[in-house]
Amino acid sequence: MGNNEIALLVLFGLASAAAIVGPSLRLLWTLRKDAFPRAVVIKDQNGAVIGTLSAESVQQTDNENDLVRLHERVRRSEHVSVEAA
């Protein structure tokens, strides 16, 4: 194998590695906040915000019916998506 062929192999090898690693990293980058959220925003099938759910809200005594109302709206939705707030 000549030098030109090896250079071609290295070039295409690097390009294919970038094509595999790049989208994988992008997927992980979009998910970087979703693994350990403090609060999540719940959205319905149209992207409209149904409500926000946060862990800190258990310490607050006000608005205790907010959680029940949020649960009600989640039950009425066919599709639900979750994003870290």
Add this chain to the structure above:
Amino acid sequence: MSQSRPRSPQVQPQQAPLRGNLSKVTGAGSGTGLVVLAEALPINPVTRLALQLLAPWLAIGVALVGPYFSTFVVLQVKYFGLMHLLKRAKYLEASIPASAPNKAVAQAKVAEMETLIGDVITAMAHTWSGITVSGPGLPQGALRSGPSEVGGPNQGGGITPHS
């Protein structure tokens, strides 16, 4: 008719997005990578030829499976995140002393949050099954008003009003 419905039938539901284009890039990259690997490895010529002939099929296979795989990863990570949120809420509830006046409210909130997160996970899995079983072209209200269920659990749907 269309005024009474909140959404028009033409609008597709925003499901978990299929990451199609980057999966094609990844498929092309793995196909090229297999060719390069077969060329670089010291193997006998028949195996090398077989690997290189396999490369387009690997490329198109990765491009086909990629969106489902990435959607699976997304849902898995979000499931993990919701579990983390619930664990943190339980930790915050446990840090409230038992004599505090807001202890009972916090306990009720944690119990409500647990069932709420369960319902959210069910509805997210419903989105996943909508992709795999019915395809993304499912018309609006098909799950709600169809004669038979298309598939997946119906807890996420609004078939029976919650009392």
